[in-house]
Amino acid sequence: VKIGDSESESFWKETFDWLKGRGLKGVDFIVSDDHKGLVKAAKRCFAGSSWQRCQVHLMRNVLSYTPSKHKADMRQGLKRIFRSDTAGEARQRFDELAEQLEGKANKALECLENGLEDALTVMSLPEKYRQRLRTSNMVERLNEEIRRRERVVRIFPNQESALRLIGAVLAEQHEQWQERKYFDMSEFHEWNLDRKTQAAGNIDSIN
Secondary structure (H helix, E strand, O other): OOOOOOOOHHHHHHHHHHHHHOOOOOOOEEEEOOOHHHHHHHHHHOOOOEEEEOHHHHHHHHHHOOOHHHHHHHHHHHHHHHOOOOHHHHHHHHHHHHHHHOOOOHHHHHHHHHHHHHHOHHHHOOHHHHHHHOOOHHHHHHHHHHHHHHHHHOOOOOHHHHHHHHHHHHHHHHHHHHHOOOOOOHHHHHHHHHHHHHHHHHHHHHO
């Protein structure tokens, strides 16, 4: 647990360096919303890792720019895009949606186009991992539980009291996670090792 008074790039870099100092390593895939400070710090601290923009957050951003009378069509279009089997299919469905809503929701379409590629990073992973790694829903649910407990207290007299409450919530959550796996990562590790071995072989061939 680490408490900060902002979500600036410097705070996130300090947090990531702190985690690395505690033993965090081998970060291959990062999922978050498009928080500029977080994303910049992650790219600096975890060079070579892939970043997935949370699809749920992107959908909310796009819908916030969509006129009310076109929200239903936009929502359906977004679902079709993010339920695609391949990145190529997703791009094709974006083109279809853009053609359908051209001149009706241009700002929303621009928002979607700007964020689409980052939201499709997950398509490069084995299919069994895409559903749960396409969003930051897991950590968002955890944050909501922390906020639910925090709202009861409202104002903490000092940082130590905040750490005690949040630490207790996380300890409870940790016990639950020990009892059930979110998913088995063994296949992912095998796939990732093969990918890195193949990439190293390609570099050797070029050299």
